[in-house]
Amino acid sequence: METGALPNTNRDWNGGKTKEDLEKSNDNHYIDPLPFIRNEEQCAVITAYLEHLLEEQPSELRWCVTGITGTGKNYVMKILHGITMLWTANAMSSIITAPTGAAAGNVGGSTLDRLGKFKRLATEDVSLSKSGNESEFAQQQTLLQNTILLQIDEGFMYGKRLLG
Ligand SMILES: Nc1ncnc2c1ncn2[C@@H]1O[C@H](COP(=O)(O)OP(=O)(O)OP(=O)(O)O)[C@@H](O)[C@H]1O
Incomplete structure (x- = not known):
């Protein structure tokens, strides 16, 4: 590392x-x-x-x-995840995401799309806030407002369409 x-x-x-x-x-x-x-x-x-x-x-x-x-990156991610949830006594305070379902499953996280309830189209360049149902997006924002740690595994796979 x-x-x-x-x-x-x-x-x-x-x-x-x-x-x-x-x-x-x-x-x-x-x-x-x-x-x-x-x-x-x-x-x-x-x-x-x-x-x-x-x-x-x-x-x-x-x-x-x-x-x-x-080299133990995922191992550390899981430890930071646990520390954060214990520190805040809040299971939503730490989030692990990855670009694909398989990668997310590997680290016990979810994809950003699932987390944010995005409905992106493969062909269209849509911004994050407009890519799904706006009220669902707002609900998710409320749910995540106490999140203090966001860890992204295999982050290089995210393009600027999603995070740019
Ligand atoms: N400090 C540690 N003590 C015991 N086992 C460890 C430690 N760090 C890593 N491991 C073990 O080593 C293996 C590889 O670690 P890990 O999956 O975290 O690596 P990685 O760098 O995330 O790999 P990749 O890039 O392929 O995802 C795993 O089985 C993990 O449980």
Whole structure:
């Protein structure tokens, strides 16, 4: 996974002390923020997201996480999804989408078309807000107003017709 563009993730969970420091001083209270993840790059993404949630006034965050196949991108997506739902206690606060039904099924998400109830035509260039039933679209907007995380898998497959 490529994480070079991520914000600095050095949150100090242990008062500036390393695990070794704490062991030497017989203090066993070392906090490992992500004990269940042993992959550094995955840790960097998840920790950066946690830090973002902890910000008093979180700014809008737009990330593109890339990596060759099998590097654990979907694994991280699912963790961020779970963290967000727990953090907000709202199942609609996090959404995972993908361009095709098969890709969406793979990550436990849905297609943007299904999510937004769009009825796009294969041949016509229609904008997002006009591509479906407008009242359904408005209902969906209301439903999604507490969504704080939108993750798009295989995002390169979306053209400017949908997201442009
Ligand atoms: N930190 C981890 N601990 C345990 N298993 C992991 C971890 N990260 C990834 N895996 C496992 O490795 C496999 C590949 O991960 P994943 O599907 O997330 O990769 P990917 O980068 O999304 O692949 P693709 O680009 O093909 O969709 C999966 O079986 C996943 O469960």
